[in-house]
Amino acid sequence: MSTDTTVEKSGGSGIGPVEGASLYDVDNPAPVIEAPRKRTTKTPRATRGNFEMAAWLFMRLSGVVLVVLVITHLLIQLVLDGGVSKIGFAFVAGRWASPFWQVWDLLMLWLAMLHGANGLRTVINDYAERPNTRLWLKGLLYTATVFTILLGTLVIFTFDPNIR
């Protein structure tokens, strides 16, 4: 872009050098606006597979799905048919006998854990100021998330109603 030429002939008079380029010269009677730091070519570089965009979209979509999943879950577990007092090993075993509720709970587990973990990830990004603090907090977060998801999935798939 034209910035390079401006820098070369920066001998022109002006108020003073701003970031290596003089403010004005014969060809630029108005202040020079420097080109951006990166990406001056026509086709911009793709940025990390747009992970941030995927994460942002996931938050919205999983949020909508979770509203249905969680409210129904809470209704069944805590409100309908006797309320919380009915919950016991037998009740859970009875529900997990159906593949429908297995898939329901699995979906809820994965979506809720990833939704929550991604929310905490952004909180850490926004509030942890030192790189080391960030690293450790995120390490802790990811470990806990993976552990919980794997353990929950294992339980749903290997649940044995006849356990002693």
Place this chain on the structure above:
Amino acid sequence: MATPTMDKVEADAAAASHLITVTFRIRRFNPEVSADATWEDFQLEIDPKERVLDGLHKIKWDLDGSLTFRRSCAHGICGSDAMRINGKNRLACKTLIKDINPAKPITVEPIKGLTVLKDLVVDMDPFFQAYRDVMPFLVTTGNEPTRERLQSAEDRERFDDTTKCILCAACTSSCPVFWNDGQYFGPAAIVNAHRFIFDSRDEAGEQRLEILNDKDGVWRCRTTFNCTDACPRGIEVTKAIQEVKRALITRRF
């Protein structure tokens, strides 16, 4: 028929009666004196219909000439005197004393998130770097037309709101995400990208979207609406950011 002397006395009495005593509590910082910033109180008689900037002028001109702040046009156009007044980012030249409860001390601080150089003056370089990064200029291909680039009224209306930006940094320095590490592009840069992305005459919308798709681009926006609240021009900043997000997902703009 009253004598001129009588007139003057009456006028003086009338003029004095509407003045009120206001305390300005100003965040002072001078790196040549002390590494710490301190609060300093100034008491002055002022008309409540005057602006905070007039109060600052009175202090600088009559009480303490070392008080440092930026202002150029003093009429809400140049965007030099954004500061944190009573905990909210405003332009000192557009804020009337009577509107911000002069019964209590009026706190005046530099805007947050940018390095304070002296008193109310901050280093605006990171702010303008983010502005430059979104390429805030018309980009076109092909031969230059021999006349103006025409545009329909509807096409102009599409980005009308974001053309109002005066680059005062009130929005960016009210953004809690920007406060953290200053790497986020900030509302002002996104508003100015929006102004060109949605301009039918511009051809670099895709490029600007890709720049704002960055790790520190629009996806760091948490829609806290601080920027919309802070904007002295009444730009719907958060809405503009959301429109850029939508354009990034649908690639329609």
